[in-house]
Structure formats: structure tokens, C-alpha cells
Amino acid sequence: MINFKTIREGERAAVWNMNGKVKYIDGPKRLWLFRETFENLINYSAEADQYLAVRFQNGDIKHMHGPAAVWLDPVLHAKIEIKPLIPINANEAVVIYQRTNKQEVNRKILQGPAQYMPDPDEWLHRFSWHGADPNNPKQKKPSTLAFTKLRVIPDQMYFDVQDVRTADDALLTVQLMIFFEIIDIERMLDQTHDPVADFINAVTADIIDFAANRPFEKFKQDTDKLNNLEAYNNLIARTKRIGYQVNKVVYRGYEANPKLQAMHDHAIETRTALQLEAETEQQAQELADLKLTREADREKQQRALEQKRTEHDQLMKQLAHQQLIKQNQAEHKQKMEFEQESNTLEQKHLHEKNVERANYLKLMKEMQIDLTQYLVAQYQNPDRLIRIDGTGNDHPQLHLHD
Incomplete structure (x- = not known):
């Protein structure tokens, strides 16, 4: 053909x-x-985040990291597959097993960030742990969590410890939240196959021990102690043994059977009503005390204000009086200075006048003029005349004539 x-x-x-x-x-x-x-x-090509798994006719397997390309040779190759690299985040780790020979297997741990391509003789550890039941999230079911990437950052889980019986036979469900982190992956792999199951068993034992020694009322009073790690000796010891560390346990509350819960709810309602009534009365008393205190403060402030106003008025009057005194003193001083200056001028003027008249009389005397006659002639009409009359035996009489 x-x-x-x-x-x-x-x-x-x-x-x-x-x-x-x-x-x-x-x-x-x-x-x-x-x-x-x-x-x-067929040409098989892998990108940077992929690899080629080449299976040869003789049974050998070869993995090729991308980017890579291989033609399928029907003589040499049985099968070629394109597979994605396994991304590992910074907060994740994978456990890798490698077959060194037919009887020995080595284990190693790879922490992210990384993109992992397994060798043909390698495989990943697959974890299978307890997890929340999809049909009943409050219940933990075996083998619910299945994964290959182990989270190595602090984590938390919710867990309800059921059928917890107190000293007086009250049946409770205690709700908890556990914060934990893995410290030693190798120890975890060697000591346990399901850390969550270990957490559940240990914390259940601690809660049962805690409730068994306390009646229901005492249990309610001591629930704050369930927030302290001292109440979880079994949990702390077990987690330390399997390479984990519990950082904190938070008590989220409890649930009881319907009858006990109804009694408890009724007691809470009664106690709350009494407490509200007491708080209302206390608030009314505090309001009355506050009103009295405010009125007393207001009166005190008003008296203080009136006192300040009176003191201010007195101060203003005192300042006005002092100002008036200063003004009168200034006016008196000015008047005295004016009078003194006037007297000085008048005395000076009189002195000058007397000097001038003395010079004048002196000149007349030098001219040989009889000053007595001159003065008598000048003042013929005296301003005042004094005459004394009297006889020998009679008392003299004084007569004044202006």
C-alpha cells in the first residue's frame, strides 16, 4: 500500500x-x-509549576522538573503524565518518606515556603485525624480530617465535653476552646497518629475530674477556674509528650438537660429580677443623694459667688475712696504749691517794692529832705487813731477810731 x-x-x-x-x-x-x-x-510539556512523570517500558520512573518537554517514544515510554508541583506555604510542612532500598525507608520533613516535586521513590505522609462531624459539628468523628500538609502555626479547636456528671449527679455538657501549636513534628510522628484524639481524651479526663468533686452550684461558682491551665494537668502532660504545646483553654459555657436547664434559667431570672430591683433602688438612692449634693454644691457656689461679689464691691469702694483721697491730696498739694508760689511772688514783689522805696527815701535823705515831715505829710489821714483819756484819779479810757 x-x-x-x-x-x-x-x-x-x-x-x-x-x-x-x-x-x-x-x-x-x-x-x-x-x-x-x-x-x-505526542509532545508532553510541563510549565514552571509542573513536572513530568515518565514511566519507561522496563518499569523505571523518572520525574522531570518543569519547564521541560518530552516526546512520547512508544519504544521507550509506557506513559507520560503532567503533574503539578506541590506548593507548600510558609506556615506548612510535609512529611516525606523515601525508599532507600527494598527494606529501608527514610523520613524527612520539608517546611515551606517551597514547591515540592517528589522523586519516584518518595511519597507523602497522609494524616487522618479526628474532626467535626459534618452532620453534627459538635461531635468529633475519626478520620474526618485527611490531609498531607501540616499546619505549623498556632491553631485552635472547639470541643464539647459531653456527659459530665457533678458531685450531685447533674449531667452537663462543658464547652471549651483549645489554643495549641506544634513544637516538635518528629516527636508528634513518633508518639501519636491522631493528636486531636489525644487532646479530646486528655481534656475530657480533666473536665470529669473537675466536675466530679463539685456540686452543681459549686461548679457554677468555679467555672472561672476552667480558663486557667492549672485545671488541665492531663492535657498539658499529654500535649507535651506528643510534641504540642497548649497556650490557652477558654471556657465557653455549659449545657444541661432541659429540666435542670429550666430550673437554672428560672433561678437566673429570679436572681436577675432581684438584682435589677436592687440596682434600681440603689440608682434611685444615688440619684436622691446626687440631687442633695448638687443642691448643696449649688448653694455653696452661690454663697461663694455672693461673697466674691461683696468683696469685689468693697474693694471697688475702697479703691474709689483711695483714689478720691489721692485726688484730694494731689489737689491740696497743688493748691499749697500755688499758694506758696503766690506768697513767694508776693513777698518778692513786696521786697522789691520796699527796696525801691528805701532807695527812694535814701535818695531823698541824700537830697537833705526831712523824711519825717515828708512821711507825715504823705499820711495826714491815718488808718487808725488811738486816743487815751483820763484824769488823775479816774481810770483811763481807751478809744479806737478807724
């Missing part, structure tokens, strides 16, 4: 002759086939 085949550029084909011998031809090429079998080959 004769036919023609075209191999395009970028393609590869295998051509089998009638004797079963194969040859590989890369395109572009035009083939003339005579009694030959033509087969297009």
Missing part, C-alpha cells in the same frame, strides 16, 4: 517498516510510504 504523509514543522512522527523497525522523523517533511506504518508522536 502506497500513501503520502506530511509532517508539519514542530511535529515528530514514528515510521514503522514491514520488519517492525522504527525511525523518527521531524517536520517539516513530506513522506512517501510504501508498506510502512505512520504514527504521530
